[in-house]
Amino acid sequence: MPISRIRTPRYISPSKVGKRKRIHIPQPEERPLIFRAKDVVRWGSVNLEPWWFTLHRRGARRPNVGEDPLEARAISKNAIRGTLPERIVYLYLVERLRFRPNIDFDFQSSLQGGRMELGGIVADFLFPFLKIIIQVMGPTHNDFLRQKKDIEQEGDLTNMGFRVFVIDDTTIYDEYLFEEWMRRAFGLANGMGGSSGAHGSYEADTDMWGLVLQKMQVITMSLERAVGGQHG
Amino acid sequence: MDTSEDIQLAGRPYRIDITSYRDKDLADFSPRASVPGGSISQSELMLYQPLNLTDWRHGIGFQWHTDAMGYMYSMGNIDTRQPGIAMLFTSPTAIQDTGDTVGTKIGMCLFNSAMYTWGSTGLRKWDGATWTSIYSAGAVNCVLPTGDYLFFCPNNGRIQKMDTNGNITNAGLDIYAGDYKWLCIHKGYIYAGKDGERRIHYASEEDLSDLEGGGPKDGENEDAALINVGAGKFPTLGATSYGQELFIFRKDGVWVLGSDNIARRILDYSSESSDDNFKGYCIFNGYLYFSVRNKIFQWNGSRLVDVTPPRITDQFPYSEIKTIGPMLTANNFLYMLANWEHQPITTEYVGYYGSGTFTSLFCYDGVGWHKLADLVYSDGLPGTSCMCYDGDNNKLYFSIGNSVAASRYDGYFAMGTTNLPSAPYQTGAGTNVLLSSRLDMGFRRVKKFSPSLMIEASNIYYDPVNTSSNHYLKLYAIFGVGENDLGVDELAYVFLGDVIHNGINEIYLPGISLIGFPMAHVRGAPRLGIIPGVEMPSQRYIDVIRPAHSVVKPFVSTYNYVILLVEFITEDNTESPILEGLTMRFLLRPNVFYGYNFNVVAADNMVYGDTIDTRTATQIVAELKAIRDSKVPVDFVDIYGNTVQVYVSSVTNQGIERHENHENEMHSIESFVNLNLVECK
Helix, strand or coil, rough: HHHHHHHCCCCCCCCCCCCCCCCCCHHHHHHCCCCCHHHHCCCHHHHCCCHCCCCCCCCCCCEEEEECCCHHHCCCCCCCCCHHHHHHHHHHHHHHHCCCCCCCCCEEEEEEHHHHHCEEEEEEEEECCCEEEEEEECCCHHCHHHHHHHHHHHHHHHHCCEEEEEEEEHHHEEEEEHHHHHHHHHCCCCCCCCCCCCCCHHHHHHHHHHHHHHHHHHHHHHHHHHHHHHHC | CCCCCCCEEEEECCCCEEEEEEEEEEECCEEEECCCCCCCCCCCCCCEEEEECCCCCCCCCCCEEEEEEEEECEEECCCCCCCCCEEEEECCCCCCCCCCCCCCCEEEEEEECCCEEEEEEEEECCCECCCEECCCCCEEEEEEECCCEEEEEEECCCEEEECCCCCCCCCCCCCCCEEEEEEEECCEEEEEEEEECEEEEEEEECCCCCCCCHHHHHHHHHCCEEEECCCCCCCEEEEEEEEEEEEEEEEEEEEEEECCEEEEEECCCCHHHHCCEEEEEEEEEEEEEEEEEEEEECCCCCEEEEEECCCCCCCCCEEEEEEEEEEEEEEEEEEEEEEEECCCCCCCCCCCCCEEEEEEEEEEECCCCCEEEECCCCCEEEEEEEEEECCCCCEEEEEEEEHHHHHHHHEEEECCCCCCCCCCEEEEECCCCCEEEEEECCCCEEEEEEEEEEEECCCCCCCCCCCCHHHEEEEEEEEEEECCCCCEEEEEEEEEEECCCCEEEEEEEECCCCCCEEEECCCCCCCCCCCCCCCHHHHCCCCCCCCEEEECCCCCCEEEEEEEEEEEEECCCCCEEEEEEEEEEEEECCCCCCEEEEEEEEECEEEEEEEEEECCCCHHHHHHHHHHHCCCEEEEEEECCCCEEEEEEEEEEEEEEEEEEECCCCCEEEEEEEEEEEECC
């Protein structure tokens, strides 16, 4: 029989796994001339001498000195490459929870091709023993397309057997809220069932409700896929 | 200095353009420090910066304030595990076993709604009201409660079982089934380790009727299924079931029992084998914790982490964990009895019991260590102590052995149904104290000034007349005030005030008058002000009406660092004062240093009155450039005759005028040499 005549039997429905169209986040175009915010004002042309404008009263000169408190809570940039919120989470995991990097957790672990492959996943903190993932959400994660992409990735990671925790910058920067979040994520003694934290239990609970909402969205999306798959 | 010269630099005189002379402070008045807990929400948007302490969950061992939720340590009964608050921990209730004043209790457990202890004087029972002896024929090595039976192993005797009616009968297959050191349930079997031996036996019947105990010396009665744990003579000490594996402890390591019933060593401590090893072990939050001498390790089956409590105090000789005793998991906390060496930072502060070895209840919440209660102040023996938890009645039972047998301490903590510690709380003053880290605001050598601090508290009640129901806080401070005249670092310990109102209380620091001027003198001593040799006017003293219950000591609150001490006092054992937050108001006050700027006149053969400077302009400029290049500071005598050490940080030579010399046709150039000088201290 000629090769061209060989076909898939009709009783085998071809799998759609891997052929699903993934959400693609458009990347910024490369432009020959890039303006940054600080370049908008040409400071060299501005005369800052006091005779031509009124200085607002600010009291004695009192510069900020010392290390940035947020940087003090973060591991050094030289140790790992990551954003400030990621480095804060990293140091907490290592110093407070005493996890061993690369044993207890992988930082920026690549799944399904990671950044090298379109649609791949980079898990910020992947715990192979505990089967959980902590995703640190930056400020761009509020964009519509990015939200959809995050939900898609969370669904994929859930299918791979991981429980995904999502934490945003605001929570990380507030050390009391962050403490409460981490304790709840790892099942340690926390404000639930006892007294509230420095910010009260409400904010932390709100944060938790956000997680619940995201879970519901993942479930809804999975259901939509399942229903859509059957109809297709 | 000669009148013909304006300044001297490196011993050389110079004439300057006097109108160009400037000296100016180069240090910032009070930079704003970045500190952990520098919450903007506490800022008053004025001169002082806030340092906010409002959560203590990272526990003890932070000598310097590098963590917003850490502190140095506590004395007495203090609970810092709760989010956003610190309060009194439950006071222990004694249930002293007076019928056994010579025995050592090495274990305890719950069975059939009663608590049982065992040890050198056999098996004893606490039914909630009285102690009774269950077995007194000899020492009991171990006990295992199951649903139907309480199995116990007399030393050198056959294993026994007691049913729920209290009937005691033989257990085990035969007379060889005895003298066990430990019993452990694992995967449907009960494993038993022989006392003084390295072999273990196991059985599956609920009444342990099939448990054998014969060894190689017992001939045909040898248990064919016995399991040897390692080689050598070290006996097994205990075992625990973790991660679907049975982990067996010997003083020289940890063995894991495979599905083929072969024990393999998985952790080797043969280089530090000790009788103190594995005195405590338990499973907490998915990890196996165990002690090796005075270290505590966390094991997840593949990697080991040292989680020993950190050094506690901040001065040599340091206080630290010395001997580790039993561990227990309850209510999502790891509890541990341990000895620690108490070496107080000063001998006079509130809560000081003297130096010595104390036995305390420690707690690990997975993040930080907390010292919840000081129980024994001398001769405690954690190695022969025990704990157990009554989950039905929320009681943490303990018995702490003592080198003086009659001083053994039997008691329990009423733990409450939530994470919060419940009553009774310890009444009285002078015992329960929380000590903060050294608050140095990130700059240890820079002096700080603080006028007052805010302390937020709740559940406060204070009646100055009828004090029997009072529950309130007292605030103290230890100031590190730097070196004295002898070059020795000094600490100043002062009482700051009582916190007797709910909400925010402002406590003034010593030396602060209501008009905000520091009282820079010691009462009874010459009344010196901030300018040396100048007395302060009497109306500026602090001796005016103070806020109620604040006491001022003769001390000015400028400091290198400060340790805050909060004492928790209650006269009502059902109430605990609550500490919600401390906000220190402070200014950094760095030492000032000055910079100088002026123009030096450089000219040939300058005439000053009757004298002539024989240097040429070229020589003057060359000198100044050489001074600029000096690697060490040089002396600078300013226009008022004051001498300071400086560096020349900048030299700018500006030509002013040219003089023709017709005889040798050379030019004589006059110039201004602009100098920047930076004072160095």
